[in-house]
Amino acid sequence: MFSVQLLSAVVSGALLVSGKPLDARGCDTSKAAIDLPANQTALVAPTTNPLFVMLGVGVQNYSCSSTTSTYTSIGAVASLFDISCLETQPQFATIQTTAFNVWSKIPSSVSATSIDSTVGAPFLLGFHYFVPSPSGTGISPKWDFTSTGSFAGDATAYVIGAKVGDIAAPTGSTTNVDWLALNGIQGSLASKIFRIDTVGGQPPTSCVPGSAPISVKYTAKYFLY
């Protein structure tokens, strides 16, 4: 563990200086082509290698709108595990499903961070959550590495995103949250963010006005460029 941390500290330094396609743990991301559906143009794969490929494990939060009796998104919170070293492994394609099967069955008192080794992705890179939007209106998603792993203490190691593309999950949009493309609008971690291979996270189709907010478990892959 100690030597891994040492290595990742060294390599992430190299990443920042050289811009080579190495992620925080020294894994080659050049084979991590993002797999997007061919029948759409809303999500466009970058031509460069990803900087980070991550498994997100967490919840999507919703409140009940009293005017429409439907749920409205009020943010999300997730733990982000590095899976870039798994790209060439057979488990990479389905790790979001493997993780969801574990995550969806454990009690809500158990944190997402604690399932890491169970699903074969033991390296926590950071956290995903929402913050007041830099534009001054609403909330914006943030991917934050500033308190974890080799980026701990680097106050710029985050990115806040603004959505630029959105498609219904090709794997089933009633249960799985949309696949997204976002541009970085603040922070130095990345300039583009994709959420794909989503499992879960969709709220029930209707709600009782006045009912409490809900959290719906989900997993996804996040690609940062």
Ligand SMILES: *[C@@H]1O[C@H](CO)[C@@H](O)[C@H](O)[C@H]1NC(C)=O
């Ligand atoms: C989402 O809900 C979880 C509890 O399930 C809570 O810890 C988190 O702060 C909530 N985040 C937002 C943005 O509502």
Ligand SMILES: *[C@@H]1O[C@H](CO)[C@@H](O)[C@H](O)[C@H]1NC(C)=O
């Ligand atoms: C695109 O293809 C996926 C399967 O990969 C399918 O589920 C989806 O419905 C298609 N979308 C459109 C708009 O044709």
